[in-house]
Amino acid sequence: xxxxxxxxxxxxxxxxxxxxxxxxxxxxxxxxxxxxxxxxxxxxxxxxxxxxxxxxxxxxxxxxxxxxxxxxxxxxxxxxxxxxxxxxxxxxxxxxxxxxxxxxxxxxxxxxxxxxxxxxxxxxxxxxxxxxxxxxxxxxxxxxxxxxxxxxxxxxxxxxxxxxxxxxxxxxxxxxxxxxxxxxxxxxxxxxxxxxxxxxxxxxxxxxxxxxxxxxxxxxxxxxxxxxxxxxxxxxxxxxxxxxxxxxxxxxxxxxxxxxxxxxxxxxxxxxxxxxxxxxxxxxxxxxxxxxxxxxxxxxxxxxxxxxxxxxxxxxxxxxxxxxxxxxxxxxxxxxxxxxxxxxxxxxxxxxxxxxxxxxxxxxxxxxxxxxxxxxxxxxxxxxxxxxxxxxxxxxxxxxxxxxxxxxxxxxxxxxxxxxxxxxxxxxxxxxxxxxxxxxxxxxxxxxxxxxxxxxxxxxxxxxxxxxxxxxxxxxxxxxxxxxxxxxxxxxxxxxxxxxxxxxxxxxxxxxxxxx
Ligand code: B12
Ligand code: SF4
Numbered sequence: 387x388x389x390x391x392x393x394x395x396x397x398x399x400x401x402x403x404x405x406x407x408x409x410x411x412x413x414x415x416x417x418x419x420x421x422x423x424x425x426x427x428x429x430x431x432x433x434x435x436x437x438x439x440x441x442x443x444x445x446x447x448x449x450x451x452x453x454x455x456x457x458x459x460x461x462x463x464x465x466x467x468x469x470x471x472x473x474x475x476x477x478x479x480x481x482x483x484x485x486x487x488x489x490x491x492x493x494x495x496x497x498x499x500x501x502x503x504x505x506x507x508x509x510x511x512x513x514x515x516x517x518x519x520x521x522x523x524x525x526x527x528x529x530x531x532x533x534x535x536x537x538x539x540x541x542x543x544x545x546x547x548x549x550x551x552x553x554x555x556x557x558x559x560x561x562x563x564x565x566x567x568x569x570x571x572x573x574x575x576x577x578x579x580x581x582x583x584x585x586x587x588x589x590x591x592x593x594x595x596x597x598x599x600x601x602x603x604x605x606x607x608x609x610x611x612x613x614x615x616x617x618x619x620x621x622x623x624x625x626x627x628x629x630x631x632x633x634x635x636x637x638x639x640x641x642x643x644x645x646x647x648x649x650x651x652x653x654x655x656x657x658x659x660x661x662x663x664x665x666x667x668x669x670x671x672x673x674x675x676x677x678x679x680x681x682x683x684x685x686x687x688x689x690x691x692x693x694x695x696x697x698x699x700x701x702x703x704x705x706x707x708x709x710x711x712x713x714x715x716x717x718x719x720x721x722x723x724x725x726x727x728x729x730x731x732x733x734x735x736x737x738x739x740x741x742x743x744x745x746x747x748x749x750x751x752x753x754x755x756x757x758x759x760x761x762x763x764x765x766x767x768x769x770x771x772x773x774x775x776x777x778x779x780x781x782x783x784x785x786x787x788x789x790x791x792x793x794x795x796x797x798x799x800x801x802x803x804x805x806x807x808x809x810x811x812x813x814x815x816x817x818x819x820x821x822x823x824x825x826x827x828x829x830x831x832x833x834x835x836x837x838x839x840x841x842x843x844x845x846x847x848x849x850x851x852x853x854x855x856x857x858x859x860x861x862x863x864x865x866x867x868x869x870x871x872x873x874x875x876x877x878x879x880x881x882x883x884x885x886x887x888x889x890x891x892x893x894x895x896x897x898x899x900x901x902x
Pocket of ligand 1: 474476497
């Protein structure tokens with residue numbers, strides 16, 4: 387019985403930006419008696435389905451965007467006599483769909499770490515169960531990834547998760563519903579051990595694949611401190627302290643390490659946290675800006691963000707702390723107007739964000755937006771026999787990309803304006819201007835190359851609707867990726883030792899006292 391772990395993708399680039407962490411985690415959760423799984427990442431190369439033999443186990447991890455490709459692989463693997471198992475966020479939300487469309491024998495919902503070995507044992511005995519509820523395991527139970535299985539020179543960034551869950555409740559996001567609102571932090575020692583292993587192997591670029599790296603804000607602490615019962619305050623302080631402990635350990639790693647994470651912009655008001663991030667080599671963060679207008683923020687339940695000039699100030703605080711921001715903006719909110727596009731592009735440039743992504747509003751299953759959209763949809767259009775409320779089952783090149791009629795703009799206008807903002811933000815002159823933050827010519831050229839690659843991979847393959855265009859863009863991205871990849875390769879450091887524990891300043895209940 388061979389075990390495949392497949393990360394489906396319609397487009398393969400030969401080189402990929404970030405490792406699909408779930409494959410390396412499930413590989414670690416695979417007991418030695420079942421052998422070492424074969425990891426197939428289709429963002430690198432398409433899967434050779436003919437290699438699957440009767441009795442093999444084919445585990446497929448899906449999110450909404452790649453579910454349809456995953457289902458095709460599942461059906462093909464089942465037809466060849468394999469046991470097919472689905473997992474991942476989309477399978478967690480729609481376990482029956484994976485059985486109906488993907489040929490699943492079994493579906494794992496939630497975290498796979500602890501149930502995976504039971505799934506394999508059952509397949510080995512020829513009796514997989516239809517459903518395994520993985521649940522939300524606590525942070526201490528997460529498996530460290532098996533980085534010894536990493537193929538050489540294929541990924542630019544490795545990914546290490548330090549916590550799961552997010553206390554916010556943004557209307558377009560499913561994380562707080564699937565992963566929960568309680569942050570589940572991993573043991574700092576295990577996180578550091580993984581990172582050291584990666585650096586020993588020659589990886590110095592690591593994405594901290596957390597939902598929200600800043601789960602406790604100063605405002606949360608102040609609110610908890612106002613309560614008579616101090617238990618919540620103590621709990622939040624503990625989480626915060628663990629964040630500082632992690633950062634203090636990362637600080638001791640070699641100076642050439644570069645970490646990148648995802649964070650809410652409230653961190654801008656926490657200079658101690660930002661300074662600790664910078665010292666910990668966290669050089670970049672994706673910040674969900676979403677909208678530049680107060681109405682837009684209200685529409686997505688993200689009032690904790692700032693709009694207008696307040697937004698510029700907050701984003702510049704990251705820049706001053708030397709943490710590069712990848713600003714994430716959403717277009718297509720009902721409050722957007724034709725002039726919102728230019729205003730957003732201007733603001734992104736003025737706020738000093740280094741990179742930006744402009745995504746079109748998409749109702750993702752499991753979100754408040756999706757629930758509302760599905761509930762309110764009348765006369766739902768049907769494309770290729772699929773109702774629009776199950777859009778992920780429509781072949782990629784027929785998917786509309788815009789899901790609700792906009793009060794002011796047509797779908798084509800939204801797409802064209804969005805593409806226009808990508809083009810403007812990534813125009814060579816502006817990219818070169820932004821690269822001024824870097825000192826050497828080599829670093830500036832690398833910045834230009836990465837900017838162009840990012841746009842090619844995400845804008846051109848994401849917004850284009852006809853498949854020929856997507857394929858052409860993918861080919862260009864493939865060439866750029868090959869060039870860019872060299873920038874990420876570094877010399878292995880087999881002798882690197884794990885940094886030891888660091889004594890932080892003893893805390894007092896006040897958050898200000900946490901400044902290490
Ligand atoms: C890091 C990350 C990224 C990174 C790296 C992705 C990568 N290559 O790994 C980047 C920045 C590139 C990224 C991009 C995007 N992402 Co993202 N990303 C994440 C994040 C924060 C963590 C993923 C991760 O590494 N987790 C760690 C691993 C160990 O956990 P896991 O994947 O959940 O796997 C566990 C279980 O699900 C299960 N499992 C998973 N697969 C399988 C398979 C089997 C067989 C079994 C048994 C179990 C199993 O077991 C695993 C171990 O417990 C998640 C949030 C989240 N909480 O999942 C969002 C998330 C997955 N991303 C999301 C989205 C929307 C995107 C984008 C579309 C955003 C955009 N608009 O561009 C793109 C899509 C890129 C693409 N084409 O794939 C959504 C997906 C929602 C959905 N319903 O599909 C999520 C859930 C966040 C959200 N906002 O809701 N992302
Ligand atoms: S968008 Fe970010 S801040 Fe909002 S719930 Fe999702 S992970 Fe949390």
